[in-house]
Amino acid sequence: MLFSNRMINILIPIISVLLGLLSGAIIMFFFGYNPVEGYAALWNGAFGDSYFFGETIRQVTPYILSGLAVAFALRTGLLNIGVEGQVFVGWLASVWVGISFELPMVIHLPLAVLAAALAGAFWGFIPGILKAKLGVHEVIVTIMMNYIALYISNEMVRSVLTDGADRTPEIFPTASLASEWLASMTFYSRLHYGILIALFMAAVMWFVLNKTTTGFELRSVGFNQNASKYAGMNVSKNIVLAMVISGAFAGLAGAMEGLGTFGYMNVKSGFTNIGFDGIAVALLGANTALGVVLAAFLFGTLKIGALNMPTEAGVPTELVEIVIALIIFFVASSYIIRWVFLRFKKEGK
Amino acid sequence: MDYVIEMLNIRKEFPGIVANDNINLQVKKGEIHALLGENGAGKSTLMNVLFGLYQPEKGEIRVRGEKANITDPNVANGLGIGMVHQHFMLVDTFTVTENIVLGSEPKKMGRVNLKKAEQEVQELSERYGLNVDPRAKIRDISVGMQQRVEILKTLYRGAEILIFDEPTAVLTPQEIKELIQIMKSLVSEGKSIILITHKLKEIMEVCDRCTVIRKGQGIGTVDVAETNPTDLASLMVGREVSFSTEKKPAEPQETYLSIKDLRVKDVRGVEMVKGLNLDVKAGEIVGIAGVDGNGQSELIEAITGLRKTESGEIKLHDKALTNLTPRKVTQSGISHIPQDRHKFGLVLDFPIGENMVLQSYYDKPFSKNGVMNFKNIYKKANELIEEYDVRTPDAYTKARALSGGNQQKAIIGREVDRSPDLIIAAQPTRGLDVGAIEFIHQRLIEERDKGRAVLLLSFELEEIMNLSDRIAVMFDGQIVSEVKPEETNEQDLGLLMAGNTTVKAGGE
Numbered sequence: 001m002l003f004s005n006r007m008i009n010i011l012i013p014i015i016s017v018l019l020g021l022l023s024g025a026i027i028m029f030f031f032g033y034n035p036v037e038g039y040a041a042l043w044n045g046a047f048g049d050s051y052f053f054g055e056t057i058r059q060v061t062p063y064i065l066s067g068l069a070v071a072f073a074l075r076t077g078l079l080n081i082g083v084e085g086q087v088f089v090g091w092l093a094s095v096w097v098g099i100s101f102e103l104p105m106v107i108h109l110p111l112a113v114l115a116a117a118l119a120g121a122f123w124g125f126i127p128g129i130l131k132a133k134l135g136v137h138e139v140i141v142t143i144m145m146n147y148i149a150l151y152i153s154n155e156m157v158r159s160v161l162t163d164g165a166d167r168t169p170e171i172f173p174t175a176s177l178a179s180e181w182l183a184s185m186t187f188y189s190r191l192h193y194g195i196l197i198a199l200f201m202a203a204v205m206w207f208v209l210n211k212t213t214t215g216f217e218l219r220s221v222g223f224n225q226n227a228s229k230y231a232g233m234n235v236s237k238n239i240v241l242a243m244v245i246s247g248a249f250a251g252l253a254g255a256m257e258g259l260g261t262f263g264y265m266n267v268k269s270g271f272t273n274i275g276f277d278g279i280a281v282a283l284l285g286a287n288t289a290l291g292v293v294l295a296a297f298l299f300g301t302l303k304i305g306a307l308n309m310p311t312e313a314g315v316p317t318e319l320v321e322i323v324i325a326l327i328i329f330f331v332a333s334s335y336i337i338r339w340v341f342l343r344f345k346k347e348g349k
Numbered sequence: 350m351d352y353v354i355e356m357l358n359i360r361k362e363f364p365g366i367v368a369n370d371n372i373n374l375q376v377k378k379g380e381i382h383a384l385l386g387e388n389g390a391g392k393s394t395l396m397n398v399l400f401g402l403y404q405p406e407k408g409e410i411r412v413r414g415e416k417a418n419i420t421d422p423n424v425a426n427g428l429g430i431g432m433v434h435q436h437f438m439l440v441d442t443f444t445v446t447e448n449i450v451l452g453s454e455p456k457k458m459g460r461v462n463l464k465k466a467e468q469e470v471q472e473l474s475e476r477y478g479l480n481v482d483p484r485a486k487i488r489d490i491s492v493g494m495q496q497r498v499e500i501l502k503t504l505y506r507g508a509e510i511l512i513f514d515e516p517t518a519v520l521t522p523q524e525i526k527e528l529i530q531i532m533k534s535l536v537s538e539g540k541s542i543i544l545i546t547h548k549l550k551e552i553m554e555v556c557d558r559c560t561v562i563r564k565g566q567g568i569g570t571v572d573v574a575e576t577n578p579t580d581l582a583s584l585m586v587g588r589e590v591s592f593s594t595e596k597k598p599a600e601p602q603e604t605y606l607s608i609k610d611l612r613v614k615d616v617r618g619v620e621m622v623k624g625l626n627l628d629v630k631a632g633e634i635v636g637i638a639g640v641d642g643n644g645q646s647e648l649i650e651a652i653t654g655l656r657k658t659e660s661g662e663i664k665l666h667d668k669a670l671t672n673l674t675p676r677k678v679t680q681s682g683i684s685h686i687p688q689d690r691h692k693f694g695l696v697l698d699f700p701i702g703e704n705m706v707l708q709s710y711y712d713k714p715f716s717k718n719g720v721m722n723f724k725n726i727y728k729k730a731n732e733l734i735e736e737y738d739v740r741t742p743d744a745y746t747k748a749r750a751l752s753g754g755n756q757q758k759a760i761i762g763r764e765v766d767r768s769p770d771l772i773i774a775a776q777p778t779r780g781l782d783v784g785a786i787e788f789i790h791q792r793l794i795e796e797r798d799k800g801r802a803v804l805l806l807s808f809e810l811e812e813i814m815n816l817s818d819r820i821a822v823m824f825d826g827q828i829v830s831e832v833k834p835e836e837t838n839e840q841d842l843g844l845l846m847a848g849n850t851t852v853k854a855g856g857e
Contacts, residue, residue: 211720211721212716212719212720212721213710213711213716213719213720213721214719215721216703216710216721219699220696220699220707223696223697223698223699224692224695224696224697224698226692226693227692227693227694227695227696227707228696229655229675230653230655230675230685230687230693230694231675231707231708232674232675232676232677232679232680232708233676234674
């Protein structure tokens with residue numbers, strides 16, 4: 001067979017990306033910009049020198065984790081819109097541990113990372129238990145939990161971690177993911193060791209979902225709760241567990257910002273969008289671990305590369321937002337692409 | 350000619366089977382006409398032909414004496430034919446009126462004139478004694494009321510001929526009485542009714558005439574006044590001894606499953622199993638015969654731990670199973686072939702191979718320390734696929750892609766392979782072709798011969814008669830009588846199932 005189902009599933013995101021970029025080029029053209037210059041600037045902004053490359057990878061890191069969080073929940077039949085809030089509490093928890101005391105690095109850093117994961121897990125546990133026990137839809141609860149996380153974090157930064165300041169002190173170096181070595185290699189970009197954690201967690205997600213009995217149960221409950229109950233699985237327990245694991249991934253994404261990129265937490269006027277972009281990353285990555293890593297890489301590249309577009313080609317950075325939106329649009333409407341393929345297949349016979 | 354509906358020599362084929370062959374149905378104006386037949390006899394197919402959902406291969410339909418070409422349900426509606434479906438098609442969050450006018454809303458300056466609609470619904474409801482509140486929301490009213498909304502839907506669209514598809518299957522006895530009154534008032538207003546059913550009692554109570562279908566063949570039409578339940582039952586199931594599965598006489602050993610005074614409620618909180626007692630011994634197949642909706646599903650869900658029991662006791666050997674989790678029940682030595690294989694039996698989006706270990710994935714050799722061993726899983730799956738003749742391209746194919754018969758064989762393979770003490774088989778051959786049915790029957794008998802206890806639930810009398818060593822007739826939440834298949838016949842069973850206790854085992 002020319003195009004097997006598997007092939008089509010892989011081709012759809014790729015074609016969507018190409019269509020998104022092509023549409024972006026057309027839009028640039030109609031607004032009087034030079035698309036070739038625009039994309040060249042984007043490329044240079046992402047990979048032009050080692051500083052830009054370092055920044056790109058830094059941006060990719062939280063995207064991988066927030067993408068994994070959304071993907072994990074979706075694979076188990078849950079829509080976790082609350083990744084954004086879970087990122088916030090993870091960020092807050094990691095910085096809190098980072099500034100509160102000084103410990104040997106081998107203890108302090110893992111402790112700070114773990115605190116972030118636990119905070120995110122707890123933020124996922126609440127909608128999970130409400131869904132499992134009372135049947136409250138997780139989308140509603142997680143959306144609300146995002147706002148709770150935003151305002152609680154701000155209040156904590158202002159009133160608990162500082163005396164009315166807008167940002168916390170820097171974390172102790174023993175809790176930091178930053179690396180002199182990585183930074184110097186990339187002309188002092190903010191690249192940090194978090195990328196290793198992100199890639200490791202992608203492997204963890206793949207392993208848990210595909211290779212363990214827990215993953216088997218989680219996926220089974222996601223597909224068919226009745227059959228899972230019939231087969232003796234504890235449906236409520238699995239729903240809660242799925243949200244807890246998803247939340248933990250999201251909490252780690254927060255730690256990447258708190259312990260890696262910034263080293264502090266500040267009062268925020270709005271969402272970071274790391275969590276919301278995670279939804280797009282998971283969608284483009286077809287909810288698989290490898291797909292999420294690749295999609296996060298693309299999104300990180302686009303976001304960082306876009307920063308160079310106004311200076312080098314005079315194209316506004318918003319253009320990249322349009323391209324991303326179009327890519328998501330094409331993935332979401334994959335039905336059309338699939339339909340074209342099927343037509344093609346039929347005629348080929 | 351005073352027939353409102355005439356279906357003449359209707360033939361409808363599906364790939365591989367003839368669902369209707371040479372069936373005649375003539376309905377007079379103002380009568381309640383029963384369409385009687387066993388499950389799968391072709392009643393629903395015939396009515397779907399009349400309602401325009403299927404096109405017949407042969408035959409002619411006349412409405413009020415004129416030849417009609419009913420190409421889709423809208424044409425049927427236009428001809429005044431309305432169908433009250435067994436599974437209601439209502440929007441839960443809409444009001445009664447909104448549901449009724451859906452699709453043909455009265456409009457006033459482009460806006461839905463709900464006031465006028467409510468008035469019309471109220472009038473119709475009063476005229477036929479339906480007693481429905483037009484402003485109530487569907488989710489707030491009982492199943493019986495919802496059915497009346499379905500009736501009103503057809504009346505609102507001007508139906509003159511109403512088809513009721515097994516309307517009493519979902520109703521409580523009180524609701525059934527009320528429905529019968531409603532049907533009588535409908536015909537007194539000049540409507541005609543076709544009642545699809547396999548309940549003899551209802552036919553005797555409300556119908557004027559009755560057309561019998563057996564295995565897709567039209568058997569004939571009788572005047573209900575000139576017949577009796579026994580004759581109807583024999584018409585329905587046929588006198589000829591059907592091809593029966595070969596088996597040795599059972600040698601029942603000690604009691605494995607013992608149920609005492611069991612009470613179970615359904616989702617609505619209505620008590621469906623009402624103090625039931627039943628024993629199943631090693632080495633015998635006990636068949637539960639009964640009309641759908643008499644508590645059979647609730648009984649099985651209670652045994653397997655899927656539903657809470659209110660009171661009473663379920664024991665396997667001497668171990669209490671009452672209110673254990675499904676996993677604990679399974680581990681006690683019970684296998685369950687569920688009634689609805691898509692809803693309960695399989696995770697359709699998993700490969701068929703992984704479905705084979707749905708009950709045992711957590712155990713060695715399929716996993717160790719929480720890590721799945723797919724090599725062992727697929728080795729087992731391939732063995733079962735081979736042994737149970739599951740036709741699939743390979744073990745990695747999604748369960749969804751398999752035919753019903755092969756899905757069922759996979760489930761049976763999985764359940765039987767665990768060497769359980771008790772096998773509960775609920776409608777194990779529903780919707781399967783003859784070959785698969787035979788295979789499954791043989792397997793169940795083999796398991797019996799190995800000394801296992803088998804509890805069979807089926808709505809097919811033939812299956813019950815063929816397989817069971819002992820038949821427990823279930824009616825209204827209780828086992829009302831126990832008979833041996835060789836000492837009874839399908840007519841008597843049919844009567845017992847309909848709650849007629851005057852029949853003694855062994856015939857008149």
